[in-house]
Structure formats: C-alpha cells, structure tokens
Amino acid sequence: MHFRSHGYAVAGAGKIFHHTAGGNPPDQWDEFQRLVFNDDPWFRDHKLNYPWSKPEPFPPGFPFSEVAKLPHENDWGFLPGKAEPDYDDARSVDFAIEYLNRKQTGPFFLACGLFRPHLPWHAPDKYFDLYPIGDIKLPAIKADDLNDAPQEGRALAKARRADFEKIKSAERWEHAIQAYLASISFADAQVGRLLESLDASVHAGNTLIVFWSDHGWHHGQKNHWHKSTLWAEATRVPLIIVAPDMEGNGRTSSRPVSLIDIYPTLIELCALPAKPELDGLSLAPLLQNPRATRNRPAVIVFNPGQSAIVTDSERLIQYSDGAREFYDHIDDPHEWHNLANDPGYAPNIDALAKWIPTNWTQPAPRKSAYIFNPAAYSWTHRKTGKIVNGAAQANAQNQ
Secondary structure, eight states: OTTGGGTOEEEEEESSSOSSTTSSOGGGOSEEEOOOOOSOHHHHTTOTTOTTOOOOOOOTTOOTTOOTTOOGGGOEEOOTTOOGGGSHHHHHHHHHHHHHTSOOSSOEEEEEEOOTTSSSEEOOHHHHHTSOGGGOOOOOOOTTGGGGSOHHHHHHHHTTHHHHHHHHHTTOHHHHHHHHHHHHHHHHHHHHHHHHHHHTSTTGGGOOEEEEOSOOOEESGGGOEESOOSSHHHHOOOEEEEOTTOTTTTOOOOOOOOGGGHHHHHHHHTTOOOOTTOOSOOOHHHHHOTTOOOSSOEEEEOSTTOEEEEOSSEEEEEOTTSOEEEEETTTOTTOOOOOTTOGGGHHHHHHHHTTSOOOOOOOOOOGGGEEEETTTTEEEETTTOOEEEHHHHHHHHHO
C-alpha cells in the first residue's frame, strides 16, 4: 500500500498475506490472482476459508503418503495425471511472467507467493526422482535432547507430535523428507522460470529482487514435527536480495536479520518516504558491505511472553515464565546443550537479555472472531457486529 500510494502499480499472485480467504483484499491491489487450490480440492471443500474452491471427492490412492490417519493436510506425493503447468504454483508464476512481459508505464511492485513447501507436499513426480529414498539422510537427533529444555519449550516440541509418531510408525520418515525436498525443488523450478523471464525482459537491470520464506520446519529435531518453536529449525529461513548496483550482490552475510527488515529496506532502496514507526532496520548497509556491523541482534517472538534473541553465534530463548535456554552455535550448531544455567556464560546471556521484549500488547483477534463475507470481502466481528471491509483495512495500513 505504501508503494501504491507513491505511484507504483501493484500486482500479485499466490500466497502473499496468507492462503486463506480474506488475506488479500482486492482494493489493496491493482491486480491479484488468488489461489483456488486446484491441487488438492478434496481437502479445501466448501470451508469458509476457501469459498472459491471447487471441492472434489478424495481421489483413488489417497492418502498418497501411505500413512493411515495422518491429517489430510499432512499428505505428500505426486498427483496422478496432473501436469506441472496445472499446479497452483505454476499458475501463480504464469501470472507473474505475463505481467513482466507487459509494457509498463511506470514503476511496479510485483509479488509472487509460492505455496510450497507448505503442506501438503504434493509435487510432480520428476522432483521426487531427484531424491532416491536410499539417499535420504535423516536429521541428526539426540535422544534426550529435551531433558534440559524448560517446560514451555517441551510443550512447543510436543505440539502435533502425534503426526511425527504416525510417520515413524509407518516407516515413512525418509519418504516425508523426500517429499519436502521434492516440494522445495518444484518451488525452485518455478522461481527459476520467473527469474529467466525477468532476465529476458527490459526490467532486468533496474529491478530489486527479494526472495524469502516465512518459517522453517522441524523434521524430528527436538522430537518435533512442524513449525511453531523458537529453535533454529523453525526460525531460520532463506533470505536473498539482489539490488541494482550494490557491491554485496552475490555475497553472503552471517549477520542475523529479521523479515521485518525487508519493508524498511525496500523503502530506502526505492527512495520512498520513510516510515519511522517500523520496527525493522534497513538492510541496505549489509547489501553494500555484507560484513558491516549491526547494532542489534535478531529478535523473534512467538506466543505472548516467548522470544528468542539471535546473534552470529548465540541464541537466547526466554519463555513467559522466565525460564531460559542459551546455545553456543559455534560449539553446538544443533542446539543440543542448554547453557542457560552455566555461570561461565552469564555475561553472554546478560548481554542478550537486554533485547528481550518487556512490553507485550494484547494479541489481535483470531480469524474465528469474525464472519467473513467473500462477496463483499468484509469481516463482521461476531461479538460487536462491527464490519471491517477491504477499504478500511487499506486505510488502516496507510495511516
């Protein structure tokens, strides 16, 4: 919205604000191609979150994962008879390519959100062939890894563990990881198509590219399967930025940064009016010199009162009851040894602790607090009856 209000045409496709209905109000975009979940319509059904999907019966052979009673969103495999161009992610990239090939009359902001590797891990079979089961390596696991974790940390690790247990009991652990890798390679191929189109366009020399993911994933580390923890497996994501004329292009930086740094970075590099209320820091200095210093670590929050502070070599986690974990990533990259109670690391912990958030706001209402009207693209609060539509949301973001 900030770009749009300053002369940019704004277009997008796929999973941007989220993949459920109501996440991409049409009055915030000049053009937007929404996901219709053509890949797994038997899952989406006519749920309110997916009002534009066309439900179908479960296909023959489902679940493709061959894991009984695993929640169907957790399925994986290739979809029989489905050609690669017909997958939702391929269609999102098709939109972005078509947009790039148009004659533009001014600057534009183009967002292309790929769904994968979000569950379910469905991808064309050729991407599964890249990872023979015999070559799959299971993650390094420490049997008593959670013994030194605080209660709240163990609770995060336990959440949805039943899925992991079902996968292991069915002897499909390697197959699940194969599917995750296949989904990533399928997504990589789509990114490649988009970048090739950009390189062949007139926009190649003056376009800023940002590539990132929203969260990591545990594949059994900490005896956990899924996201939603404060350990490295769930909070570490790819972040790649290509900025015209920046000396750091093609180089890597070990500095820990946050996804909230992307917004101020784009504002600075595109010379838009600054928004001092943003919490993030521009990454422009690191794009110019990847070894430049940062005056603060990365701060990650999950549930109220739970946060992680991350530097180049350390991670401090504090839970809502004050319990802590501290890891030295130089000697312990797997985060197997909690050193929070080791007096030898007290100075390190104290230095990071000053970054722990202390003023926590109340969580925003959950989506379930509203009734969504897909025709009007409006939300009605179940208790107050207040209606919020796309225009009101857009104005709120612009204020």
